[in-house]
Amino acid sequence: xxxxxxxxxxxxxxxxxxxxxxxxxxxxxxxxxxxxxxxxxxxxxxxxxxxxxxxxxxxxxxxxxxxxxxxxxxxxxxxxxxxxxxxxxxxxxxxxxxxxxxxxxxxxxxxxxxxxxxxxxxxxxxxxxxxxxxxxxxxxxxxxxxxxxxxxxxxxxxxxxxxxxxxxxxxxxxxxxxxxxxxxxxxxxxxxxxxxxxxxxxxxxxxxxxxxxxxxxxxxxxxxxxxxxxxxxxxxxxxxxxxxxxxxxxxxxxxxxxxxxxxxxxxxxxxxxxxxx
Numbered sequence: 001x002x003x004x005x006x007x008x009x010x011x012x013x014x015x016x017x018x019x020x021x022x023x024x025x026x027x028x029x030x031x032x033x034x035x036x037x038x039x040x041x042x043x044x045x046x047x048x049x050x051x052x053x054x055x056x057x058x059x060x061x062x063x064x065x066x067x068x069x070x071x072x073x074x075x076x077x078x079x080x081x082x083x084x085x086x087x088x089x090x091x092x093x094x095x096x097x098x099x100x101x102x103x104x105x106x107x108x109x110x111x112x113x114x115x116x117x118x119x120x121x122x123x124x125x126x127x128x129x130x131x132x133x134x135x136x137x138x139x140x141x142x143x144x145x146x147x148x149x150x151x152x153x154x155x156x157x158x159x160x161x162x163x164x165x166x167x168x169x170x171x172x173x174x175x176x177x178x179x180x181x182x183x184x185x186x187x188x189x190x191x192x193x194x195x196x197x198x199x200x201x202x203x204x205x206x207x208x209x210x211x212x213x214x215x216x217x218x219x220x221x222x223x224x225x226x227x228x229x230x231x232x233x234x235x236x237x238x239x240x241x242x243x244x245x246x247x248x249x250x251x252x253x254x255x256x257x258x259x260x261x262x263x264x265x266x267x268x269x270x271x272x273x274x275x276x277x
Contacts, residue, residue, distance in 0.1 A: 023092050024277045030086020030119065031272035033079050037062050038211075039265030045241045045258030049251045057258070058139035058237040059122070063129045076130035083123035089277070090116035099276050100185065139236025147222065148231035160234075161226035167219025171212045178208020187274045200274070203267035210260020214240055 040062035047053030055061035066075050093112035097104035150156045150163075177183070183204050189197060217240045225233035235243065244254040 023089055026085035026089040026092075027275065027277040028085075028272045029082040030084075030089055031268050031275065033082030033086065035265045035268030035272065036066075036079060036082075037265070038207075038261050038268060040065050041237065042258050042261030042263075042265060045254060045261060048242065049245065049254040049258055056138045056140070056238040057241045059125065060129075060138050061238065063126060067129075073130065076126065080123055080127035080130055083119055083126055087116050087119040087123055090119060138238060140239045141236070143218070143222070143234045143236040143239075144231055147225050147234035151226075151229070151231055157226050157229060161223055164219045164222030164224075164226055167222060168216050169219075171214070171216030171219055173212070174215055175209050175212030178205050178212060181205065183208070183271075186276055187271070188276055189274065192274070200267070200270050203263040203270060206260050207262075207264025207267040210257045211264050213257055214261070217243065 037059060041057055041059070044053055044055055044061050044065065045057040047055075048057055055064055063076060063079075066072055066079065069075060090112045093099075093103075094109050094116055098108040098112055100108075102108060147160055150160050153159065181201060181204065183200075187200065189200065192200070214237060218235060218237065221233055221235040221240065221243075225231055241254060241257065244257055245251045247253050
């Protein structure tokens, strides 16, 4: 009897270890893939700011840029596989709980489920692009199309407005959390030297602030589209980034935000290496 109990316990521990290793591998691959996309979007936005860019500064532009590189097709498939890993990691968090305090509560698991759905869509679009199916087109067109369809629904105007407000709030939260360096709680920083910790802090704070600003800007345009009942007011990442050049600060705000997105890409690489999973 005791032997059977011990055997069962051993099998359970082995299963948990295997699941843990799989989750870690999926998380590392997904965070790396996310970093590549943000890095490329930031570079494309910098090119736009300096008048040398011809591609959309969004996911579709990043994929087109990657496709032009040597072994581009292989890189696209690898990127898609990494994002599938990200979706699976978030799915495991939704099903079994998130690492850290209160990780099994609904407050932590529901956002993980939402992230799973989001990254599953992103992974599908990347794999569709790699397969030659287009990948869904530019973020600007997608935003306008989704907004127009939503406004045709009963109370659609209110739905779009609520979604826009939620995205604005999400952007503010992302920026505040970056400034407060809450990412420290999710990372294994104990054994890192001062230079590496400085890299994590600079990329995490500046990159998170830039990402939050882009979210807030896109949400504000969706909110404006709802208020004015004009779906074309909604903007994707590319048009949101370009709008920063129309502020009193001119192209320099776009330069700053674009550089921040590059830094967020680098920060995603540090997460892939040192995040607790």
